[in-house]
Amino acid sequence: MIDALAQLGSRGIAAARRLGRGHLLLLAVLRGSGEVVRRPRLLLQQVFSVGVLSVLIVAVSGVFVGMVLGLQGFYILSQFGAEATLGVMVAASLVRELGPVVTALLFAGRAGSALTAEIGLMKATEQLSALEMMAVNPIRRVLTPRFFAGVISMPLLAAMFSALGVIGGWFVGVGLLGIDDGTYWSQMQTKIDFDKDVINGVIKSLVFGVVCTWIALYQGYDCVPTSEGVSRATTRTVVHSALAVLGLDFVLTALMFGN
Amino acid sequence: MRHSRTAELLVGLFMLAGLVALFFLAMKASNLGTLETGSAYDVTARFDNIGGLKVRSPVTMAGVRIGQVSKIGFDPRTFEAVVTLSINDRYQGIPTDTFAKILTQGLLGEQYVGLDPGGSPDQLGNGDEIHMTQSALVLEEIVGQFLFSKAEEASKL
Numbered sequence: 064m065i066d067a068l069a070q071l072g073s074r075g076i077a078a079a080r081r082l083g084r085g086h087l088l089l090l091a092v093l094r095g096s097g098e099v100v101r102r103p104r105l106l107l108q109q110v111f112s113v114g115v116l117s118v119l120i121v122a123v124s125g126v127f128v129g130m131v132l133g134l135q136g137f138y139i140l141s142q143f144g145a146e147a148t149l150g151v152m153v154a155a156s157l158v159r160e161l162g163p164v165v166t167a168l169l170f171a172g173r174a175g176s177a178l179t180a181e182i183g184l185m186k187a188t189e190q191l192s193a194l195e196m197m198a199v200n201p202i203r204r205v206l207t208p209r210f211f212a213g214v215i216s217m218p219l220l221a222a223m224f225s226a227l228g229v230i231g232g233w234f235v236g237v238g239l240l241g242i243d244d245g246t247y248w249s250q251m252q253t254k255i256d257f258d259k260d261v262i263n264g265v266i267k268s269l270v271f272g273v274v275c276t277w278i279a280l281y282q283g284y285d286c287v288p289t290s291e292g293v294s295r296a297t298t299r300t301v302v303h304s305a306l307a308v309l310g311l312d313f314v315l316t317a318l319m320f321g322n
Numbered sequence: 323m324r325h326s327r328t329a330e331l332l333v334g335l336f337m338l339a340g341l342v343a344l345f346f347l348a349m350k351a352s353n354l355g356t357l358e359t360g361s362a363y364d365v366t367a368r369f370d371n372i373g374g375l376k377v378r379s380p381v382t383m384a385g386v387r388i389g390q391v392s393k394i395g396f397d398p399r400t401f402e403a404v405v406t407l408s409i410n411d412r413y414q415g416i417p418t419d420t421f422a423k424i425l426t427q428g429l430l431g432e433q434y435v436g437l438d439p440g441g442s443p444d445q446l447g448n449g450d451e452i453h454m455t456q457s458a459l460v461l462e463e464i465v466g467q468f469l470f471s472k473a474e475e476a477s478k479l
Contacts, residue, residue: 104326111329115336154351219340226343229351248350257354261347 085281088202092210092280095203105208113174113209113276114216118223120169125224128165129231132156136232137240146242150251153232154225158255158264159320162225164312167271170217171304175279178209179300182283183293191284206280213279217272218265225264263319270311275304362389362408363448367422367435372403373458374433375424381407383437388413391435407435407452417442418450424458433458 099106136152185191185205194201229251236242255261279300286296348354372394381389389409397404409416419440426433437452446452 107330107333108326110336111333115329115332118336118339158347158351216336216340219337219343222340222343222347226346226351229347251351252353255352257348257352261344261352261354265344 081285084285085277088206088281088284089277091202092206092277095200095207096211098200098203098207099211102204102208105204106211109208109212110216113178113212114219117170117173117216117220120173121166121220121224122227124165124169125162125227126231128161128224129153129157129228129233130235132161132228133232133235133240137236137242147246148250148254149232149236149242150229150247151254153236154229154251154255155260157225157228157232158260160312160316162221162228163264163267163271164308166221166224166268167217167275167308168305170213170220170272171275171279171308172301174213174216175275175300175304176297178213178276178279179283179286179297180293182206182209182280183286183288183296186284186286187288187290187293189288202284206284210276210280213276214269214272217275218268221264221268221271259320263315266319267312267315270315271308274307274311278304278307361411362392363411364392365407365409365416365446365448365450365452367405367407367452367455368397368400368402369405369422369424369455369457370402371457371460372405372433373424373426373460375405375435375458376432379432380434381409381437382434383413383416383439388437405435409446414445416446418444418446418452419454420446420452421454421456422452423456426459 132153133149136149137146140146140149140152182191182205191201191205194204233244233247237244237247282296282300282303283293286292375391375394377391377394379391380387381391389407391405392408393406395404395406396402407422416437417440419442421438421440423436423438424433425436440454
């Protein structure tokens with residue numbers, strides 16, 4: 064009984080310390096921004112491994128999600144005689160919500176776990192300590208480029224997801240189910256607002272990019288430096304990123320789309 | 323850094339693809355491509371009931387969109403709604419005795435302001451007011467009138 068209370072206390076303190084270390088790491092990463100300007104080749108390499116290599120999964124998922132939206136949307140809307148608004152439904156769902164959120168989840172799973180594993184392994188094989196011995200700041204050289212690569216890649220990936228989803232919906236709605244092509248696009252162009260929908264979606268994806276990359280880098284940097292520790296950190300990245308993204312999505316949606 | 327040339331190329335293509343996707347969303351999937359371009363002049367109109375009219379609702383004449391609602395105000399002295407219509411400068415020569423009606427797209431769609439041209443030789447300019455207006459149809463009032471008239475018929479039989 065007393066033990067359980069003591070456990071609760073120590074767990075709480077450990078959680079608070081983790082939170083603190085995470086924020087200090089973010090500060091250190093941001094302070095190293097100058098490195099990215101001095102050594103753009105590092106940023107380029109990271110954008111390649113974080114962004115370009117994620118394009119395949121994001122693109123394929125986008126097309127399929129758009130196609131499913133088109134199919135389901137058609138069946139529901141045809142019950143009300145409102146098939147003409149399929150374009151609006153598909154585009155609004157994608158641009159406002161599904162684009163940023165699903166891309167963030169895929170990003171956390173693919174790029175986030177890769178980042179955590181890479182940095183965790185660098186820590187376990189003492190490469191980060193070796194860099195420090197050579198008077199190179201490991202956070203600035205290793206973590207900062209990866210952070211900015213993630214922040215840059217996320218909005219681009221989310222935009223690709225949404226755009227391909229709209230095209231997937233078009234393929235199903237207009238190509239397979241016989242909705243009028245002009246109606247699909249013109250309704251969408253009338254009802255989807257650039258400021259309120261597209262820009263808000265981009266803001267969301269930027270926030271998700273910061274959060275997912277930060278969690279991935281922190282879990283890698285702070286893991287127990289053994290193979291088991293790295294594997295557990297990788298799992299934690301995906302889980303924590305998913306929870307953070309979904310929670311933040313609700314908050315951001317309430318802020319942006321509420322009145 | 324063995325594959326750095328390919329990596330650079332692919333990163334460039336990735337950024338390009340992302341920007342193209344964003345551009346596509348902006349132009350083809352949102353109303354950015356159809357936004358009101360150019361200058362407009364303002365005309366006011368007073369209504370007893372504007373129904374569901376909103377700011378940026380379309381203003382049409384003969385079915386063609388010529389502008390949008392830019393402001394909806396309320397006159398506390400006459401208890402009327404004062405709607406400011408922003409008409410594109412391309413469309414000059416609207417007569418001063420034009421009729422402004424609030425119509426609904428379809429049966430339950432969104433509402434817009436339809437202008438019926440009159441015959442006056444004078445034109446509307448910036449700041450003028452349209453005097454002949456017709457308010458929006460409120461569905462509940464029509465249903466109420468219908469039921470009332472049916473009840474009257476039944477009581478006469």
